[in-house]
Amino acid sequence: MELAGTSVVVTGGSGGLGAAVVRTFHAAGAKVVVADLSAEAAEKLAADLGEGAIPCQTDVLDSASVQRALDAAQAAAPLRTVVTAHGGTGVAERIVGKTGEPAPLEHFESTISTYLTGTYNVVRLAAAAMGKNKPLEEDGARGAIVTTASIAAFEGQIGLAPYAVAKGGVVSLTLAAARDLGMLGVRVCCIAPGTMETAMMASVGEEALAAFGKAVPFPKRLGRPEEFAALAQHIAENDYLNGEVIRLDGAQRFGPR
Secondary structure: OOOOOOEEEEEEEHHHHHHHHHHHHHOOOOEEEEOOOOOOHHHHHHHHHHHOEEEOOOOOOHHHHHHHHHHHHHHHHOOOOOOOEOOOOOOOOEEEOOOOOOHHHHEEEEEEHHHHHHHHHHHHHHHHHHHHOOOOOOOOOOEEEEEEEOOOHHOOOOOOOOHHHHHHHHHHHHHHHHHHHHOOOOEEEEEOOOOEEEEHHHHHHHHHHHHHHHHOOOOOEEHHHHHHHHHHHHHOOOEEEEEEEEEOOOOOOOOOO
């Protein structure tokens, strides 16, 4: 699928991974909607990129908000790609703490809501919008959706059970959604990144970052947002990639901690 002359929606579009996706797809000639919870951040990135970048304040848990972002994309050019790169804040805690008290249920619910429910909400609305597109080719292709999980979906760590469950849900959604949406000509793939070099990661300090890098077999460094974006672009452009979860982690495997 050619990206030039199409439109793309990126949720979490002003964040580390999302912003890299926005820049990459914009450089490829697509109109890109920077869909972010922070209107200010979305507007700043769109202003930096100029023509073809469209800011849109978006809450992935608000269907009307998501629909506005999709409509903004369709108004600019046919919507062919949606990338979910939104994040959230989680709480690191064991299911049962050292005092014997269970973790608050609302912490689990909040994490599941942002990462899994928000992703599903975007997928269902995006697929419905793409399903109305004119097919690009004789095989009926109408678009592609790229979601974001984490290698924590496969190697959940101590204190991060809600996050592992949420990202595991995104992984499980991939094949089921690809099968559901094949009738519409909409592909679904998922990227499961390892430890990536984002602003959130940078907040842990240089010493911790160096330790994270050493834990990666090769290359011994954190992943770069541009590498994530390049993979998202390839998924969008490669019409035979569907129903696949791709790890982007330098062969990293999380240990218990």
